[in-house]
Amino acid sequence: MKDSYQLAVIGAGPAGMAAAQAAAGHGVDVILFDEQARPGGQIYRNIENTSVDHGLLGKDYAMGAQIVQAFRQASLDYQPNTSVWYLDKSRQIGLLQQGASEQVFAKRIVIASGAQERPMPFPGWQLPGVMTAGAGQVLLKSAAMVPEDGVVLAGCGPLLLLLAWQYLQAGVKIAALLETTPKSNSGKALRHLPKALVASEYLFKGLQLTRAIRRAGIPWHKSVCDLRAEGGPNLKAIHFSSSGKNQCIETGLLLLHQGVIPDLQIAQAAGCGLEWHEARQSWQPKLDNWGESSQLGIFVAGDLGGIVGARAARLTGQLAGLQVAHQLGYLDHAMRDKLAGPIQKARDRHHAIRPFLDAYYRIAESALVPLNETLVCRCEEVTAGHIRDVIALGCNGPNQAKAFTRCGMGPCQGRLCAATVEQIFASAHKKPVSEIGRYNARPPIKPITLGQLADS
Amino acid sequence: MFRFLDTNAQVEVTLDGESLDLPAGISLAAAFIAAGQTPMGHSPVSHSPRTAYCMMGSCFECVIEVDGVNQRACQIEVVQGMCLRRPGGTADNGSQS
Numbered sequence A: 001m002k003d004s005y006q007l008a009v010i011g012a013g014p015a016g017m018a019a020a021q022a023a024a025g026h027g028v029d030v031i032l033f034d035e036q037a038r039p040g041g042q043i044y045r046n047i048e049n050t051s052v053d054h055g056l057l058g059k060d061y062a063m064g065a066q067i068v069q070a071f072r073q074a075s076l077d078y079q080p081n082t083s084v085w086y087l088d089k090s091r092q093i094g095l096l097q098q099g100a101s102e103q104v105f106a107k108r109i110v111i112a113s114g115a116q117e118r119p120m121p122f123p124g125w126q127l128p129g130v131m132t133a134g135a136g137q138v139l140l141k142s143a144a145m146v147p148e149d150g151v152v153l154a155g156c157g158p159l160l161l162l163l164a165w166q167y168l169q170a171g172v173k174i175a176a177l178l179e180t181t182p183k184s185n186s187g188k189a190l191r192h193l194p195k196a197l198v199a200s201e202y203l204f205k206g207l208q209l210t211r212a213i214r215r216a217g218i219p220w221h222k223s224v225c226d227l228r229a230e231g232g233p234n235l236k237a238i239h240f241s242s243s244g245k246n247q248c249i250e251t252g253l254l255l256l257h258q259g260v261i262p263d264l265q266i267a268q269a270a271g272c273g274l275e276w277h278e279a280r281q282s283w284q285p286k287l288d289n290w291g292e293s294s295q296l297g298i299f300v301a302g303d304l305g306g307i308v309g310a311r312a313a314r315l316t317g318q319l320a321g322l323q324v325a326h327q328l329g330y331l332d333h334a335m336r337d338k339l340a341g342p343i344q345k346a347r348d349r350h351h352a353i354r355p356f357l358d359a360y361y362r363i364a365e366s367a368l369v370p371l372n373e374t375l376v377c378r379c380e381e382v383t384a385g386h387i388r389d390v391i392a393l394g395c396n397g398p399n400q401a402k403a404f405t406r407c408g409m410g411p412c413q414g415r416l417c418a419a420t421v422e423q424i425f426a427s428a429h430k431k432p433v434s435e436i437g438r439y440n441a442r443p444p445i446k447p448i449t450l451g452q453l454a455d456s
Numbered sequence B: 001m002f003r004f005l006d007t008n009a010q011v012e013v014t015l016d017g018e019s020l021d022l023p024a025g026i027s028l029a030a031a032f033i034a035a036g037q038t039p040m041g042h043s044p045v046s047h048s049p050r051t052a053y054c055m056m057g058s059c060f061e062c063v064i065e066v067d068g069v070n071q072r073a074c075q076i077e078v079v080q081g082m083c084l085r086r087p088g089g090t091a092d093n094g095s096q097s
Helices: A014-024 A064-073 A133-143 A158-169 A185-215 A265-269 A310-327 A333-351 A354-360 A384-392 A398-405 A418-429 A450-455 B028-034
Strands: A004-010 A030-033 A077-079 A082-087 A092-097 A100-111 A115-117 A130-132 A145-147 A151-156 A174-179 A225-231 A235-242 A245-250 A254-258 A260-262 A274-277 A282-285 A298-300 A375-377 B002-004 B010-015 B018-023 B063-066 B069-072 B083-085
Touching (some): A082 A100, A100 A310, A130 A133, A133 B028, A151 A235, A174 A235, A185 A333, A185 A354, A260 A282, A375 A384, A375 A418, A384 A398, B018 B028
Parallel strands (some): A100 A298
Antiparallel strands (some): A092 A100, A115 A260, A225 A235, A235 A245, B010 B018, B063 B083
């Protein structure tokens, strides 16, 4: 590794790979860092190695094979198994690789850290045996593992349906699908449908998944609320109510999902300005049309810039890569625009489905603000009730709540409680989350020992 | 909780001083789950049982001591001879490990 590069890309998912390739293709000196051992991000995770039949995982996953292969052939410096624990606005990067810390400078940065699943807190969600649907997919793609019979899936969003479909292909017996999407959503989503028709492949895919799940005869409970997991030490049962009836299913595995939100940690640490997206109920970096953030020279691509899906992520990566090549003098204005035109058009087509999906899968208000007894911060074991107590004492926002309660100060650094804490504040103050603000994120944004820090 | 679609080779590790066979070629967290070794550890504050939640590096619930250093088990591959210690500080000794 050199001390300095023209472009450093963080993340080897579809957006990061595309940004790196687009810039490198025009002569930019590119390095790419990724935490995983192999390229593909979460979506194409382990695509080069998986022993699972690609047909079982679906067409969208299979598409990743070609994308990753092309990335492998690009002339750039690809650094797998590398964590970025530091990034500042002067574009100095702190890395951790095989237990050793290093520093690199880059003239331009593209952050493509992707998304994380939105936390889904309810009483008992910390029990072993309660995991995310994304975790289920990681186990399937990277370890060829599927649930033993009797798994329950709960929440809302396309990923939940996709996972159910994948498990059906693998012969897994699903005990129940607990859909928490509010009934009123479909009516509200309807007005976005005409615009969504230009990206009708998403709608067809959704219909296909839905039909397959129905045909398999999986008990599918709708408008589910009041989830409560019970057990000890491992999960034993899930309680819920649906259509006004309290029900209980005995199970040792519950997989949760209620959409994905941008993984903001690195962008925030670098000082990129954020904006609140009301329909998605999440923060995202403020970006220009090329993906450049409020910190000039630092770009964002893919789901980190707002959830867009893998195919649009790739296109936003290409646009960021082209703009970097232009800013560094490898592409003139006219050539950049000529190349970017069709990409922007394709990106906008994929974006057209989002308002419909955002409205259709919008989370129930009740699911955003948990009951008092629910653990909000799993690391420091702070309950929603404790947060409400300090709000009643005059605590003015999420950052002060950290100091009062240690909420968000554990090893996950707020990744699993930030979204919930800001909603509790918003609901208590009867203000939109945009006026509540968010935890600050500061380096080190990934765990590093004092010894490693001292050696860097 | 989970089963394999195909068969897996095994590696031998030490967990809290005792020898343990885990499936090879996958992440340490996946191996724990496949081997039915749950809970993987206990929370530092109330000592409540925990296991990997997100499997993609966000939640830190699978942090375990690997050859003397705390690491996220979902982010590293299980390797023959690994020396593992479960986390499990309790509220009364204030341990955060």
